Amino acid sequence: MYVRVGITCYPTYGGSGIVATELGLELANRGHEVHFISYANPIRLDPGIPRIRYHEVEVSNYPLFQYPPYSLALASRMAEVALQYSLDLLHVHYAIPHSISALLARQMLARHHRRLPFITTLHGTDITLVGNDRSYFPITKFSIEESDGVTAISDYLRTTTLDVFGAVGEIRVIKNFVNCEMYQPDPERRRASGYAPKGEKVLMHLSNFRPVKRIFDCLRILKEVRLVVPAHLLMIGDGPDRAPAENFARELGVEEHVTFLGKQGHVERLIPLAHVLLQPSELESFGLAALEAMACGVPPVATRVGGVPELVTDGVDGFLEAPGDVPAHAARVISLLTDDALRARMSGAARHTAETRFCTSLVIPEYERYYEEVCGRWTASA
Numbered sequence: 001m002y003v004r005v006g007i008t009c010y011p012t013y014g015g016s017g018i019v020a021t022e023l024g025l026e027l028a029n030r031g032h033e034v035h036f037i038s039y040a041n042p043i044r045l046d047p048g049i050p051r052i053r054y055h056e057v058e059v060s061n062y063p064l065f066q067y068p069p070y071s072l073a074l075a076s077r078m079a080e081v082a083l084q085y086s087l088d089l090l091h092v093h094y095a096i097p098h099s100i101s102a103l104l105a106r107q108m109l110a111r112h113h114r115r116l117p118f119i120t121t122l123h124g125t126d127i128t129l130v131g132n133d134r135s136y137f138p139i140t141k142f143s144i145e146e147s148d149g150v151t152a153i154s155d156y157l158r159t160t161t162l163d164v165f166g167a168v169g170e171i172r173v174i175k176n177f178v179n180c181e182m183y184q185p186d187p188e189r190r191r192a193s194g195y196a197p198k199g200e201k202v203l204m205h206l207s208n209f210r211p212v213k214r215i216f217d218c219l220r221i222l223k224e225v226r227l228v229v230p231a232h233l234l235m236i237g238d239g240p241d242r243a244p245a246e247n248f249a250r251e252l253g254v255e256e257h258v259t260f261l262g263k264q265g266h267v268e269r270l271i272p273l274a275h276v277l278l279q280p281s282e283l284e285s286f287g288l289a290a291l292e293a294m295a296c297g298v299p300p301v302a303t304r305v306g307g308v309p310e311l312v313t314d315g316v317d318g319f320l321e322a323p324g325d326v327p328a329h330a331a332r333v334i335s336l337l338t339d340d341a342l343r344a345r346m347s348g349a350a351r352h353t354a355e356t357r358f359c360t361s362l363v364i365p366e367y368e369r370y371y372e373e374v375c376g377r378w379t380a381s382a
């Protein structure tokens with residue numbers, strides 16, 4: 001069964017937007033019709049792919065609006081697109097506000113005697129930070145209860161959602177995925193010399209530079225590692241902690257050994273340059289950057305938090321340490337950089353994990369089956 005699906009996400013740099021975009025691309029490649037409905041074109045959406053369209057949500061800002069109502073403009077656009085293109089369903093990523101807009105669009109379509117079920121995919125901070133915030137708790141709970149289908153990106157997030165909100169109905173776990181053809185190892189690290197001209201080992205961090213990512217720890221780790229091994233750190237992404245981190249690099253005296261690259265569209269070209277990925281986060285419901293690195297054969301040194309242990313097996317395809325334990329992280333990085341046999345073994349295991357458990361070819365069919373199930377449920381109950 002081919003579906004016509006409307007996908008909504010935060011289109012810029014969060015992991016949820018990346019997952020939503022890559023899901024849309026994969027679905028279109030498999031013959032489905034995909035309509036992205038959002039305020040900006042998703043960043044990883046390369047143009048010219050058949051069966052993909054983008055519908056921009058414009059939010060008028062009248063002087064009366066202190067807070068322009070994006071959720072309402074989004075609901076209107078969702079309803080409009082659903083009618084115009086006969087969408088079978090909406091799939092929203094990140095609960096707030098997207099699932100509330102989808103709920104409104106579903107009600108608007110009902111006036112036209114048209115069905116429009118919607119699926120909400122929970123990504124993490126929509127539950128652990130936003131949903132847990134007193135002002136958003138009731139509406140997040142309501143949005144989950146009203147969704148026609150709910151998925152979570154890890155077992156951890158499913159359990160946490162049930163702990164936070166109680167019995168909100170079935171939550172299907174569909175884990176994040178990676179395109180193993182696009183994300184490939186490059187053992188020769190052909191382009192690395194531009195960043196590490198003296199043959200330094202390359203450490204890499206990739207995130208939205210928010211406090212939960214603990215990016216200052218990356219710099220502390222670099223400083224400790226450099227006492228033993230010449231290394232250069234590539235920081236990919238942007239966000240509120242970037243400028244303070246650039247200052248901190250100067251304070252630590254490691255500024256020459258760090259390059260802040262900013263947001264990058266084609267991380268699959270950069271990740272294979274690294275010898276190790278640093279993911280020192282306070283919390284990750286999944287840890288997509290670690291998975292992308294593993295697919296490129298780059299072992300992650302990450303934190304034992306949230307859903308990360310569902311992805312990384314400590315000592316096998318990466319290392320897991322406690323958040324904030326910089327000496328432990330640095331020791332793991334040093335072991336990977338000084339023991340070629342260990343790094344080669346872990347690199348192979350990391351790629352193997354990505355290929356055998358998290359490849360698009362395994363995970364996308366789970367979404368397809370879920371779409372069929374949710375649409376079928378609606379048809380049966382009509």
Ligand code: GMT
Binds near residue numbers: 013015124125284
């Ligand atoms: O923390 C972020 O990077 C942003 C956030 C988002 O929604 O964009 O990321 C969450 O979703 C990602 C994709 O599913 C997961 O890989 C991240 O682990 C998760 N972040 C947190 O749980 C803190």
